[in-house]
Amino acid sequence: MFPSCHPLLEEHHSPINLDHHMTRNESLEALHLEGFDAIQTGHWTLHNDGHSVVLQVGNGMSVSGGGLPDVYHTIQLHFHWGGLGTNGSEHTVDRRRYPMEMHIVNMKSIHPNLTAALDDPTGLAVLGFFIDVVYSDNIHFGHISQKLSSVAYKGQTTKVKPFPLMSLLPKHNMSQYYRYYGSLTTPPCSQVVVWTVYEVPIYISWSQLAQFTSQVFSTEEDAEQVTPLQNNFRHVHPTFSRIVSVSKDAKLLTGTAGRPFRSAVSLHLPLIILLGSFISGL
Numbered sequence: 001m002f003p004s005c006h007p008l009l010e011e012h013h014s015p016i017n018l019d020h021h022m023t024r025n026e027s028l029e030a031l032h033l034e035g036f037d038a039i040q041t042g043h044w045t046l047h048n049d050g051h052s053v054v055l056q057v058g059n060g061m062s063v064s065g066g067g068l069p070d071v072y073h074t075i076q077l078h079f080h081w082g083g084l085g086t087n088g089s090e091h092t093v094d095r096r097r098y099p100m101e102m103h104i105v106n107m108k109s110i111h112p113n114l115t116a117a118l119d120d121p122t123g124l125a126v127l128g129f130f131i132d133v134v135y136s137d138n139i140h141f142g143h144i145s146q147k148l149s150s151v152a153y154k155g156q157t158t159k160v161k162p163f164p165l166m167s168l169l170p171k172h173n174m175s176q177y178y179r180y181y182g183s184l185t186t187p188p189c190s191q192v193v194v195w196t197v198y199e200v201p202i203y204i205s206w207s208q209l210a211q212f213t214s215q216v217f218s219t220e221e222d223a224e225q226v227t228p229l230q231n232n233f234r235h236v237h238p239t240f241s242r243i244v245s246v247s248k249d250a251k252l253l254t255g256t257a258g259r260p261f262r263s264a265v266s267l268h269l270p271l272i273i274l275l276g277s278f279i280s281g282l
């Protein structure tokens with residue numbers, strides 16, 4: 001239905017796989033996130049558009065610096081996820097998919113509207129955050145996940161009390177990211193996005209993840225057949241001749257994907273040995 005979504009040779013589509021074929025750029029420092037620490041007045045709006053859950057934020061937040069060519073106003077954030085037992089991030093790291101991905105969409109400040117921004121090769125700046133799963137709830141993420149039941153069905157909208165957006169983000173690791181030029185991952189797939197994909201994920205609980213994978217639907221409330229909204233990620237595209245840059249402080253894929261697993265093993269190994277010797281003692 002959307003010819004512009006057909007990936008042709010040498011075109012710059014998203015998402016991509018992030019691997020070791022990246023170039024360190026020492027000039028890429030942390031972005032300046034204006035207003036992300038503040039609590040905005042008024043209210044935000046959470047909406048189920050049948051493809052994702054979108055949080056429309058008010059005016060007053062912007063991103064700049066970190067190699068971005070201009071100041072970009074923050075418009076909305078939304079999520080991509082998998083199914084029951086399958087991961088659903090859009091970008092992959094060494095072919096590994098995270099459970100979810102959050103996108104903060106920002107529009108270049110010189111543009112009056114999205115239509116104008118979609119005509120500019122750097123009209124949008126999207127900040128991508130991987131979401132990984134741990135045992136404990138993320139109380140800040142609860143501002144969104146607790147509202148999901150009000151937007152379970154396509155077309156539903158609810159109000160959300162504004163909170164500091166920075167509380168959702170990996171705030172001690174904001175200078176570690178990857179940069180490349182790509183596209184929207186939903187129609188019209190416009191190749192107008194300066195991508196910043198952060199290295200360190202946001203952590204939420206299993207039950208917070210399950211609220212997305214099993215309690216959000218792509219169908220309307222009165223539909224005859226109810227369809228869960230799952231696997232709303234686009235497939236990975238070749239980078240072709242594109243350069244994928246690594247920020248000054250990024251660890252270059254060492255640690256972030258492997259560390260939780262390794263630490264879990266080192267923590268549990270003595271316990272397994274202890275249990276083993278206990279059982280053999282019996």
Ligand SMILES: [Zn+2]
Nearest residue numbers: 078080103185
């Ligand atoms: Zn997205």
